[in-house]
Amino acid sequence: MRRDQRDPYATTLRATVTGVERDRDAVWVTLSDSLVYPTSGGQPHDRATMTHPGGRAEVVDAVLPAGAEATPDGAPSPVRHRIDGPPPREGDPVDLALDVERRRRHMERHSAQHLLSQALLRQDPAFTTEAVSLASADATIDVAGGPDDAQLRAALDLARSYARANLEVTPFEVDDADLAAYPLRRTPKVRGTVRLVRMGDVELAACGGTHVARTAEVLPLLARPAQRVKGGLVRLTFRAGRDATDLAQATLDDAHALARTFSAAPADLPDRVAGLRAEAKAAADAADAARRDWAAAAAHAGTDRLGVRRDASASSEADAKAHLEALRTAAAATAPAGLLRLAVASPERVHLLLTRGPDAPEVDLRPAFEAAMAQLGGRGGGPPHRVQGAAPAATLDTALDTALTTALDTVDAVLNGDRDDAPG
Numbered sequence: 001m002r003r004d005q006r007d008p009y010a011t012t013l014r015a016t017v018t019g020v021e022r023d024r025d026a027v028w029v030t031l032s033d034s035l036v037y038p039t040s041g042g043q044p045h046d047r048a049t050m051t052h053p054g055g056r057a058e059v060v061d062a063v064l065p066a067g068a069e070a071t072p073d074g075a076p077s078p079v080r081h082r083i084d085g086p087p088p089r090e091g092d093p094v095d096l097a098l099d100v101e102r103r104r105r106h107m108e109r110h111s112a113q114h115l116l117s118q119a120l121l122r123q124d125p126a127f128t129t130e131a132v133s134l135a136s137a138d139a140t141i142d143v144a145g146g147p148d149d150a151q152l153r154a155a156l157d158l159a160r161s162y163a164r165a166n167l168e169v170t171p172f173e174v175d176d177a178d179l180a181a182y183p184l185r186r187t188p189k190v191r192g193t194v195r196l197v198r199m200g201d202v203e204l205a206a207c208g209g210t211h212v213a214r215t216a217e218v219l220p221l222l223a224r225p226a227q228r229v230k231g232g233l234v235r236l237t238f239r240a241g242r243d244a245t246d247l248a249q250a251t252l253d254d255a256h257a258l259a260r261t262f263s264a265a266p267a268d269l270p271d272r273v274a275g276l277r278a279e280a281k282a283a284a285d286a287a288d289a290a291r292r293d294w295a296a297a298a299a300h301a302g303t304d305r306l307g308v309r310r311d312a313s314a315s316s317e318a319d320a321k322a323h324l325e326a327l328r329t330a331a332a333a334t335a336p337a338g339l340l341r342l343a344v345a346s347p348e349r350v351h352l353l354l355t356r357g358p359d360a361p362e363v364d365l366r367p368a369f370e371a372a373m374a375q376l377g378g379r380g381g382g383p384p385h386r387v388q389g390a391a392p393a394a395t396l397d398t399a400l401d402t403a404l405t406t407a408l409d410t411v412d413a414v415l416n417g418d419r420d421d422a423p424g
């Protein structure tokens with residue numbers, strides 16, 4: 001068994017360089033012995049520093065050559081270490097120092113995954129583990145058999161009880177000819193010497209990864225709401241050990257910080273947020289009602305010839321558009337036969353709308369609108385009966401009246417053309 005599997009709590013090691021290979025830009029180093037875990041079986045590789053007579057390099061990747069899964073105790077390490085930094089020479093002594101925090105987190109995630117996979121099977125033999133991801137703090141298990149939320153929660157609680165029992169975790173090796181004597185959770189893929197891991201009397205599986213010594217190290221164990229993923233699988237996303245503690249503490253800090261803004265306790269937050277939502281809804285409803293009242297009054301005041309409404313100063317672009325729409329609805333009801341020329345100014349822009357009342361003549365409003373936009377430096381458009389756009393508010397005072405008056409007089413001239421041009 002490799003040293004990283006045999007003694008997962010070792011953090012430093014002195015070894016001798018047995019080979020240095022260059023592969024394009026990468027430098028790969030092999031050693032007489034190693035404590036660096038190589039990526040395999042779903043568990044990501046370790047990181048470490050490698051100090052040698054030529055300087056200090058970082059181990060940034062580690063791989064296991066095919067067929068090297070079973071390494072006898074004391075045999076040279078098969079692990080290939082990719083390094084970043086000055087390379088050692090063959091025969092150099094090196095001191096390896098593991099990135100302990102990274103490794104411990106991998107051990108906790110991976111060991112928790114064993115307990116969860118086992119607990120899922122205890123809920124229902126159909127709840128098999130089809131894939132795992134242990135590369136980030138939010139680790140995942142993709143489960144077959146379609147467990148529902150209650151079944152997942154029951155499995156989570158069972159895995160927690162296994163963890164709290166603080167079961168001893170024991171790796172050992174057997175010959176594949178003897179495997180039948182072991183009730184394994186799943187059939188191993190490797191042949192020859194097979195490494196098994198036992199967790200008390202609840203879990204027994206073939207596994208080459210690194211594990212905690214006792215199951216309580218995976219606590220706390222937290223899970224997020226599950227998601228359905230492709231292949232009909234259900235993805236259980238969990239955090240274990242340090243990763244779970246980090247999340248729980250950060251969430252608690254956030255909850256208290258948020259509660260302070262309400263002068264409340266974290267437990268009161270759901271009620272406070274519900275109250276805020278109700279207040280926001282009431283405020284929005286009141287704003288809608290006020291806008292309708294304003295629009296009705298504005299439209300009524302301009303029944304004869306709806307002029308440009310500059311008295312409506314909206315607080316934002318969205319508010320201006322909402323005012324304009326309310327004004328249009330009210331004006332169309334008040335002057336169904338009229339041409340409606342409406343404008344609402346926001347701090348940044350003036351929003352313009354030319355449209356016809358439902359009973360108004362079918363005149364094409366686009367030429368007038370385009371003339372107005374050209375003079376105002378604005379943009380917009382629409383179908384012949386309804387054109388809308390916006391122009392910079394800065395041009396409003398100097399140009400708006402002139403532009404709209406000129407443009408709309410053109411429309412009036414078209415509409416009244418027959419009568420004005422008629423002789424006598």
Ligand SMILES: [Zn+2]
Binds near residue numbers: 114209211
């Ligand atoms: Zn394992």
